[in-house]
Amino acid sequence: MRRKLTEIAVPVMPLTWATWCDVVNIKSGQLALRLTPNGKPRAGLNNGNHLQLHQQQGIWAYVTVINGPNKKVEGLKGWVNSNYLSCTKEPID
Numbered sequence: 001m002r003r004k005l006t007e008i009a010v011p012v013m014p015l016t017w018a019t020w021c022d023v024v025n026i027k028s029g030q031l032a033l034r035l036t037p038n039g040k041p042r043a044g045l046n047n048g049n050h051l052q053l054h055q056q057q058g059i060w061a062y063v064t065v066i067n068g069p070n071k072k073v074e075g076l077k078g079w080v081n082s083n084y085l086s087c088t089k090e091p092i093d
Contacts, residue, residue, distance in 0.1 A: 015091045016091065016092050017089050017090065017091055017092065018052060018089070018090055018091075018092045019052070019053035019087050019088070019089045019090075020050065020051070020052060020053070020066075020087065020088055020090065021050070021051045021052075021053050021061070021063065021082075021085040021086060021087035021088075022047075022048065022049070022050055022051070022085070022086050022087075023045045023046060023047055023048065023049040023051070023068070023080075023084055023085065024047055024084060024085065024086045025047070025084055026045075026046065026047045026084060029044070030044030030045055030046055031044065031045040031046075031049075031080055031081065031084045032044060032045075032080065032081075033045055033063075033065070033073065033076060033078040033079070033080055034078050034079045034080070035078060035079070036079060037057055037058075037060035037079045038060070038079075039079070042076070042078055043065075043072075043073045043076055043078070044070070044073075045065065045068070045070065045073060045080065046068060046069050046070050047069075048068050048069050049065055049067070049068030049069065049070065049073065050065075050066045050067050050068050051063040051064065051065055051066060051080075051085070052064045052066055053085075053087055054077075056082065059081055059082050059083055060079045060080070060081065060082065061079065061080055061081075061082040061085060062077070062078070062079050063077065063078065063079075063080055064076070064077045065077075
């Protein structure tokens with residue numbers, strides 16, 4: 001007995017991802033949060049600052065500061081050298 005298989009359309013929902021990073025391996029001083037890649041610094045970040053990554057251009061990462069030891073920088077956006085970031089990508093709702 002042969003049965004005819006029918007296709008059922010199942011909607012595919014694309015996952016949305018967020019990339020979270022921590023500032024790491026700063027031996028002295030701070031990691032500069034810059035207005036543009038390799039541009040003028042606007043603030044300094046410390047080891048342990050938690051960031052959300054929005055964009056990457058070579059070694060430069062455009063981020064938002066979420067939280068960390070330096071509360072004055074929370075909410076700021078800018079560019080940092082990604083060599084000092086440890087990042088993970090996670091699905092979000």
